[in-house]
Structure formats: structure tokens, C-alpha cells
Amino acid sequence: MTSTPSRARHRAARRPLTSLDDLASAATGSLAVVGRRSAVVAAAGGMVLSAAMPAAAASSESRADAVPSVDTTALTAPVREALSTSPVVAVPKDVSWDFESPKIEVKENPKPVVVVRRTVTARSATRAPAPVANNPIPQTVNGNAVLEIASRYVGVPYVYGGASPSGFDCSGFTSYVYAQLGISLPRSSSAQRYAGQVISRADAKPGDLIWSPGHVAIYAGGNMQIDAPRPGKTIQFRAIWQSAPVFIRVTG
Structure with a gap:
């Protein structure tokens, strides 16, 4: 077999590249x-x-x-045209302007203002006593008849809630006496306070009621009253002991 020898190819020799070559490129x-x-x-x-x-x-x-x-x-043509057609405003160098403020005159008030302060007090929760009549109405019952019936029960013992000759409390006694004369009174002493017209002590007559908080009696004239005092006591005539009694004339 015939063999052909091959030759190796070589690149042409070139100048080596440096950093300056990269920068120039x-x-x-x-x-x-x-x-x-x-x-x-x-x-x-x-x-x-x-x-x-x-x-x-x-x-x-x-x-x-x-x-x-x-x-x-x-x-730039439109801008130049607008500038050439715009009006020219001339202002003198010595021009000036001023403002005249109005004059304000202060006068003293001839009538001083007076502030009135009113104090409002709360109303009492309790009912105020009715005014005393200057000309009280006449009695609807004979005062002597009221005392004659009341005196029959002198010595009857006090019984709480009692309203009969076997025993009385204060309002049970007064309502029983008036019932004998055909007049119906409320059962409690607080209700009998409004069973008639308030009168002055000077105008009071025997047979009128004497009221104080929690108690009621029958006026006997002078400085006397007849009532059922308290537990352990009996119906009796005694002096008016209340400090501020209210005299009431029953209107029937």
C-alpha cells in the first residue's frame, strides 16, 4: 500500500494583542x-x-x-407673530396710588345693658299647704254636737287601726265621730288634711279638725283638743301640743 505523507498547516505569524489594542478598537x-x-x-x-x-x-x-x-x-413663527401684534402698555415712572380708609367714630352707649339673673329653685316634692281663707265658710255641722259625741268616748284605749268604740287610733276616732253626724271623712290622717278648707287659728271653732304630720284631732276651743294620743293612752281632752298645727274646717 502506498502512503501519502500529509503536512501540518500553520497559521501565519501575527503580532500579539495587548491592552492598548482593545482600547483603540x-x-x-x-x-x-x-x-x-x-x-x-x-x-x-x-x-x-x-x-x-x-x-x-x-x-x-x-x-x-x-x-x-x-x-x-x-x-417659532407663531410666537414672533403674537409678540408683534400684542399691545404695548406704558406706565409712567412717577405713577402712584393711595387708599382712603373710612373714619370710625366710637360713641358711649347711653343706655347700659343690665343683665338680670334669675335663680330657679326646684319645687318641693311635698304638697304645699292650702292658703288660709280670710273669710272661712261656716261649719256644716254644729261644733257643740261634734264635741258632745266625741266626749262619749273619753277613756277608750288607743288601738292601732281601730275605728270603733272598742278602740280607736287618731284618724279612726275623728272619722267615727263625724260619721255620727252624717259626714264621711277619709280613713287616714294624711287624707283628712284635704277634707276641708284650711283656716287660721283665730277663725277656728270647736268641732274643726287640727292636723299635724302623722296626727289628727278635734278642736275643743281655747287651747284644747280631744284625740286618741298614742299606744298606751286613751281618748282624752288635752292641751294643743303641736308646734305648728293646721286648722281645717270640714266642708261636708
Whole structure:
């Protein structure tokens, strides 16, 4: 067998690349970009760029993305026209203005204002006594007849809630006596307080009622009364002991 010897191929010897070669290659590629930007700035300012541009920049004029030239004269024409037609306002240098303030006259009030303060007090929850009559009505029953019936029960013992001759409390005694004369009185002493007309002590007559909080009696004339005093006591005539008694004339 015949064998053909093959020769090895070798690249041509080249100068080795250094860092300066890389820097020169980068600078060359950037010149095209710098050239295009310089052309745009020159066109916008209306200047003519006379400096020589690299071949890469010149060839960019035929590219589709090349920046067109701008007519600055046409853009500023409306503004120049508006300025030329605007009216001119002239103001003298020595012009001045002033403001006259109105005069205010303060006068003393001839009638001073008087503030009246009223004090409102709360009404009492208890019922106020009725006014004393100047001209009391006459008795509807004979006062002597009231005392004659009441005296029959002297000595009857006090019984709480009692209303019969077997035992009386204060209001049970007065209501029983008046019932013998055909007059019906309320059962409690507080209700008998409003069973007639309030009279003054000077106008009181025997047979009228004497009322004080929690107690009621029959006026016997002078400074005397007849009543059922309290538990352990009996019906009796005794002196008026109440400090502020209310005299009541039963109206029937």
C-alpha cells in the first residue's frame, strides 16, 4: 500500500494583542455614535457642522433611523407673530396710588345693658299647704254636737287601726265621730288634711279638725283638743301640743 505523507498547516505569524489594542478598537467603534449625536445637536441649533465626520457616521445618513433636520424658523413663527401684534402698555415712572380708609367714630352707649339673673329653685316634692281663707265658710255641722259625741268616748284605749268604740287610733276616732253626724271623712290622717278648707287659728271653732304630720284631732276651743294620743293612752281632752298645727274646717 502506498502512503501519502500529509503536512501540518500553520497559521501565519501575527503580532500579539495587548491592552492598548482593545482600547483603540473600542474608541473606533464609539466614533460613529459620537458623530451621529454631534450631527443632531448641530441641526437643532441651526449650525453647520464643518468638522470632518468618520466614514461610519457619514454612512449613517442612508439608514432608515437617521434623525431628520428640524426647521426652527417655522416653529417659532407663531410666537414672533403674537409678540408683534400684542399691545404695548406704558406706565409712567412717577405713577402712584393711595387708599382712603373710612373714619370710625366710637360713641358711649347711653343706655347700659343690665343683665338680670334669675335663680330657679326646684319645687318641693311635698304638697304645699292650702292658703288660709280670710273669710272661712261656716261649719256644716254644729261644733257643740261634734264635741258632745266625741266626749262619749273619753277613756277608750288607743288601738292601732281601730275605728270603733272598742278602740280607736287618731284618724279612726275623728272619722267615727263625724260619721255620727252624717259626714264621711277619709280613713287616714294624711287624707283628712284635704277634707276641708284650711283656716287660721283665730277663725277656728270647736268641732274643726287640727292636723299635724302623722296626727289628727278635734278642736275643743281655747287651747284644747280631744284625740286618741298614742299606744298606751286613751281618748282624752288635752292641751294643743303641736308646734305648728293646721286648722281645717270640714266642708261636708
